[in-house]
Amino acid sequence: MTPGHSLGLDFGTESVRAVVLDLESGSLAATAVAPFSHGVIDRSLPDGGDPLPHDWALQDSNDWLASMELATREALSAAGVEGISVKGIGIDFTASTVLPTAADGTPLHVLGPLRAEPHAWPKLWKHHAAQAEADRINAAAQRRGEPWLPRYGGKVSSEWLPSKALEVLDDAPEIYAAADRFVEAGDWVVWQVTDALARNACAAGYKALWHKRDGFPSIGFLRDLDPALEDLYASKLRGPILPPGQVVGGLAWQWADRLGLAEGTPVASPMIDAHAALPGGGVSGPGTLFIVLGTSSCHLLLAEREVLVEGMSGVVEDGILPALFAYEAGQAGVGDIFGWYVRSGRPLGAGSVDSPKDAAAIHDLLSGRAAALAPGESGLLALDWWNGSRTPLVDADLSGIILGYTLETTPEAVYRSLFEATAFGTRLIIEAFTAAGLKVDRVRVSGGLSRNDLLTGIYADVTGLPLEVCATQHASGVGAAMLGAVAAGAFAGLDEAARNLAQEPAKTVQPRDAHRATYDALFAQYLRLVDLFGRDPESPLKQLRALRPR
């Protein structure tokens, strides 16, 4: 084992976190965060100009580099680690966050003439203005019976690279033409610091429709969408695709200088931020469902074979760990629903939540009181579709339901029913995996909500599985550092890094037998509601949606 450290760089939506990991003990030597100066650009470009439309979300690639430098130097300093001790660098990044560049990697938006053109800027993952393009892609893929479509639950998202590239072609064809490449931001950062470009299999697989054996969708499909799009994969996405952790190149001298590291330090092929949390959280093989519990939830499961899972978000060979198929599923609203309740689930005038601190205090109060209720005691049952259903129904037009209100219904009872609803949603995803023949024998959770004991207890009781809570609060950053450790040659692969470097779970929550029977009965009702309201094409929710102005 190589003594020394690994540097993980975890690029989130608002900031980058640098993580310095000790390669011998696996302990986290230090971590530091640097926010992006321009944050999410969703109102107007930094130089001004017209307001951006409602669904837009851009970033400034210069922010990524500047904040990476700050966070790295601060973390090294806090750890008391010399740059020479860093043996490898790993990166994770939100996805699909994608930018058009010149042939040498220069982002188009930093070129003077194109600076005022919004389509020249990096589009953040949550830029949702390409929905019309996603709809066209889905319609064409369905019509043509494209074989890759079922791997994505039958639906390509507006967030993904092809939708965003087609949006540029539709709305700014001159930018599309000027773009030598479209690059995932994670790959672009690696390109900047190494002068070498590769695409990581994780983002390529989950966000650009790549498959290890079948490759990308066909040129015929692209032509069907738009003749001018036929060069997308062959030209603008050309180049090698590497599994995460494989070395892309060595740190260039200018960047060694800026970051205070050694020239030539190996830099790993990166991965998507949520997916990096899986090895970072210590999962190294099949059987453990890993959940990043956040505003929405991402469910990741490894397996040795490829099957079709109802409504999965994607399955990618080499997508996370080498030689394994990594399945992604998701719930479109989780913490967002709890936040909605505290923010809007109350009459106007009845107090107001002015700061995050107040909201946090309300969440704590509600969690505390809700913990005193027994399963089923409130008589409430909710369907967790406030933001639609991702897995298994893949239907954004669904909406939430609460049943069982009485004049005695308390706020904490409603709050608890929302927790339970998201747990039922997770059980539904587990049943989709097991119905497809995949094994799930435990759950491991990370993310801010994994600190809520009421929530994790309910998830264990509802799923009937032991639930392990990750010790680290920085699972993605640790996962990125593991990529760096693999690039450094400290481990043969990311699976071995995960087995050796991850901390033991902070705790394991066992399902309580006394709660399981009631939750089984409630879940049976939840399943009936899923059929009545989710699978029935005549669902009242569809009718209600049809009556709303678009």
Added chain:
Amino acid sequence: MTPGHSLGLDFGTESVRAVVLDLESGSLAATAVAPFSHGVIDRSLPDGGDPLPHDWALQDSNDWLASMELATREALSAAGVEGISVKGIGIDFTASTVLPTAADGTPLHVLGPLRAEPHAWPKLWKHHAAQAEADRINAAAQRRGEPWLPRYGGKVSSEWLPSKALEVLDDAPEIYAAADRFVEAGDWVVWQVTDALARNACAAGYKALWHKRDGFPSIGFLRDLDPALEDLYASKLRGPILPPGQVVGGLAWQWADRLGLAEGTPVASPMIDAHAALPGGGVSGPGTLFIVLGTSSCHLLLAEREVLVEGMSGVVEDGILPALFAYEAGQAGVGDIFGWYVRSGRPLGAGSVDSPKDAAAIHDLLSGRAAALAPGESGLLALDWWNGSRTPLVDADLSGIILGYTLETTPEAVYRSLFEATAFGTRLIIEAFTAAGLKVDRVRVSGGLSRNDLLTGIYADVTGLPLEVCATQHASGVGAAMLGAVAAGAFAGLDEAARNLAQEPAKTVQPRDAHRATYDALFAQYLRLVDLFGRDPESPLKQLRALRPR
């Protein structure tokens, strides 16, 4: 027409209101309220002793008399009317508020030895401790196929006289034996002030299972419940049954003295408070559905024939107007649901509602903002069963539902959906009436909520019927005064009094064509939910109820 005035005495739950009505103009000369000193006795008896059980609600009959005197004198004084000018007295009272008395009318609870015995006290309408007795009555009636049961929607309430009498027999047989009679409080007040006892057809019909042609349930049925109960109707409820408005007797001299009125002033057979609002609100014949919009809602409809209406609360010939069948239906929760939302439909800590003034301000704010929403705009639909369903399902175990939540759902959208839900519930009742062949061609509303323009507009749009808002805020009291006017001989009957004395509606709200199509579509979904969740014996709401601790 007799010149002069009529005195109406409207006995509510907390107070009695005296109304002085000018018999020539129909104008309200004055009104005055006097609260009951002991209010609702639901914790312990006034002299102390053991706490009363949870479901108990008693009153002190002395309060009724003392407050009647105060309110009458204050109203006459405010009106500047001499007692001699009052030509008739009418009374309405909550029902079934019932008390056991000695042969001379003395309430058992004022007799020294029985003062500490809770069962000797008057039981207020909302005393709910006789549920076990109501269940026994319903089971026996169903088993025997009692012909009167369908007239009451198949279910006798714990609030009604037979349930309360059987409760006394069960729990305090010595009180049952000591009671020469069980008397409705309205009839008892008339007995006190005239020395004459009759039973009013309204309370006897709706609350004691009396039918003009068939009489009371059989002795065989009573024996089936308990051999000791066989004398209930024949002895303890003996005596004449008179339609409301018919003269029971003249005012006794002691009471003429206490009230400042003339001895011998005719006193009318009384009626139930909600029912008195129908003539008081100016309804004098078939075709108009009269709704008292309150915490719950009472729906009254007149017709020339007796038919079975699904889930009706009762149908009584002579029950309100002479020679007509008066149908009663109801919604178990209306204003209560809106109040619940302001009180509890919000997280703890997010402000608090400390006084009625605050709650009223929140209701106003929510109504104002909700009025800016178009029908269907929010995507929400609710089922108004927070307190179960009275008509048409007669099922207290049902509970409320809200469908269509999204992360953008606002408090005012939820509030409006609750208004709409109660309107759909009223349309369901109208459809039960029309399905039975009864005519409903307009709606007239009274009660506090009738002042809410958003609510009345929604009711008109949802029902598709013109909706008239009563001008008076004291429809029950005015109705009581109309009873007095009939007793005075000023009118041939209560229908004629209603036609001549009632004020014109304050306004008529016409249904808006632009809203009707959307509400028809939403109501179609509401009907689907009624089937799925209300009529299906396997309703998820039943399953949820079964999981709750009783």
